[in-house]
Amino acid sequence: SFEGTIVWESQDLQGLVSRNLHKVTVNDGGGVLRVITAGEGALPHEFMEGVEGVAGGFIYTIQEGDALLKNLHSRPRRLLDHISNLHEEDALLEEESSLYDDIVFVDVVDTYRNVPAKLLNFYKWTVETTSFDLLLKTDDDCYIDLEAAFNRIALKNLDGPNFWWGKLNWAVDRTGKWQELEYPSPAYPAFACGSGYVISRDIVHWLAGNSGRLKTYQGEDVSMGIWMAAIGPKRYQDSLWLCEKTCETGMLSSPQYSPQELTQLWKLKELCGDPCRCEARGG
Template sequence: MIIKSLFIFNILIIIIVEKFISYFIIIISNDDQLLSRTGHSLHLEIAILSARENFEKRHAIRQTWLQNVKFLNEHFKSNQISIQIDAHFILGSRSCHIHPLNRKTLYGCTELSECNSLSNKSWLFEITYRSKNRYRLFKGFSIKIYRQILVNLIVIRQSLIHRLNIVNVRILNALTKEKLFEFEIKQNENLEDQDFHNENVNIQLDAGSILIFMIDHNNVSDATFGPLSTDNDCAMEILRSYDGHMNDYESESFNRNQHRFALNFEWQFVSNIESNNNNNNNNSYVWHQKMADLDFRLSNESKTFDDILFVDLIDVYRNLSEKLLKFFHHLFNDNPLNITHVLKTDDDCYLNVAEIVRLIMENSDSKCTWFGNFRKQWPINYYGKWMENDWTSPWYPWFACGSGYIITNDLIEWLAMNFDRLYAYQGEDVSMGIWMAAINPIKIEDNRWICGTEIETNVDWKQALSVPQLDPEMMQQIHQMFLSIVDTFPNGFKTFPFIR
């Protein structure tokens, strides 16, 4: 029984290999003819942005579409065809030394500030009123909670209540807009001689949550309110600001005024500081041990496969744009004349390399050209992983989605020459759109670069150039499907089906 199973397994392997070879013979023969007509050579560098800890994703790529790259290169070399394809995983040279629980965000490497004491912490928001019709109404402001806290007391200046008659304070989940807490304060003549109104509350705010504090003032049509900064960022922080002026949760402009009304929150930690400090010390020790093990594994991986390029930075999401720029600088310095095209992709994407080569050769005369599937009028995010802190427009310029795009060597040179002058915004793909807007390259749009999991009605998934958002198992499945359907495509131009 075992011998029979092994025999069947070997037959299946032979069939798959034969289909793989037959497919590429068809593809390559057509590419050879195309190359002979154009007379152009091609040196394509594939840059695969990868996080240091993504060993399984890199392994899956090496076992799938990078095998196709290897096969193509062998054919081109043996037939003296002027096409070369190189591929490297682009990693940061260092990991963040701060344990994730002690960072302000998982996407950066900034340590939380120490809080000096446990209880009776106050957080003061200055609510500013301005009576000008030309200003839009201020609706609220958003904050991120860095440590689990309990809000005990909310204090509002009586002058604010007197001015508005009714003050309604609501706390919402910023992402879902779910109401977490609400209270209403009405003007009370018995309290006119007091400076403040105290509202006892019991609100627990969890670490990592993003909240909106809203103050309703519909009875004052020409009022504008805006919060000013606070110094209690050890536990929470107002999101987004321009020139020191805080914005509301929709990032409308904050307007200064002379009339200020305080909204004060008194809070305490849910857990005591001694246990926090002990946990922080334990976390740091465990994290340093884990990072030492990661360094060792990466060193072995790099020596074994020789396909990793380390750039000099801390490898966290917020540094992706800088990682890409430093890669271009490194590439141009090492290969200033040889590289004709760069393809950027991510370590969760499957590439149809043969069709990508065909696309480039069909446009071999292109200069200052950007190949991709472009997002237009893409709104910025105010929260979460893609929160934009610096780009001041509510929309990004055109940018190619990150599953795969190609730029020609003149664009590579421009990026490499200006890598230390270009500003690194929150994501490498939107940053590329902002950088490219300065020189307005030719854009060759192609929806075969699949952007996400949503299916566009005009995309034939069997001709896709890239498929994103795959885990290692899905990467293997896509590759096997790609090989199994070769016989159904006599022209050899189609690749693989995409199954939801």
Template sequence: MAFFLPPLHVTSYQLAPQLYRVVGNISRAVDTEYFQFLLKTDDDCYLNTARIINELSQLQQDGLSERIWWGRFRHNWAVETHGKWSERDYTAPVYPKFACGAGYVISQDVVLWLASNADQLYAYQGEDVSMGIWLSAIHPYYIDDPFWQCDTDCISAMYAAPDFDPPELRQLWSYMEQCDDPCGCS
């Protein structure tokens, strides 16, 4: 069964109120829906959902379905002290690893942990780093996969890539439909 959280329209990278809404929506999903994994993405991202679903099926066949956090991760990322990414509340010099770019998948038990601890979770400067800080407490099984893009480089086998405007997304999908390659037909 698929469950889609309502989209959030965010105009700022200071995401504390939106994060609490996301966690609240996750809590409601936990109460009303059955699912095994939750995919988080942004509205400006290309997603190859068929590849993602196939890989999730393979993970389950391989016995990997608990404490999963699958995406592309930033490691030892310095905490910014100036600019739009400035973090005033997290005092360590680097963040715990966190997923970047176009999205990630977490397993049901991770979602349940987030939902059951929602009242205790502090929203830091950005959603991605907040998830990294929160989930470092439970030591998830990180699947660091380069096919979850952190930038707009086009890779034929990518699961996801961020930061596209609507015409660019339409072009990626047009290529995908025409020749099964979002990067273009040769």
């Protein structure tokens, strides 16, 4: 799949004619390439600087045409197989949820770009069904040391209203997986990396209460930072919430592990008190 922006312009500056794009009809043919017009003021200034108009086009060449035709002809069968696999996966998830009560189902299509909407739905569910003072958000591929988190909360008095504890700050990406085209500023408001952060109850209630009005951006962590800029929480910066896959003694979280790797980390933690290393013990 491809997601991105294609910009084309004439190499002949004399032939570049300005036009009212509101009167231009764009037809993408219903294919995989979606073409839209950008209204005045819709794009950041640096994207439009020096652009006097739009003229030109692009040419693409299909490689391996036979393979493409085979792929197109097999699409109905693959679609049926995909739907069947989804039903099987749904049944397994329902079974796990009924057995362990560890999954919350929300009415959101499960894609990466919809994760911010999933997060808001989760906050709504949390407010409606649970009672708490602090909420810890993490991902399912993360090592989380809850005992260390509770100890740190007690040691540092990390509580109170309008409170946000995590490892904060990040730059705006214009390309790649975390490409951001909705937020025009070159820098995001401070936000916590997704391996783990803690927020107070009143923040969760505010997010849940405003979930229908909050705009979502390219990821849930970025969106969270932008939403938090509206209420100015008391931030506690903590480097023990790790943002990359690495192991450090005393870490509160670390992301991007497989289930097997997480099992090994916890074996070391239980055996030696440290998930990163296990010193040899004398007999």
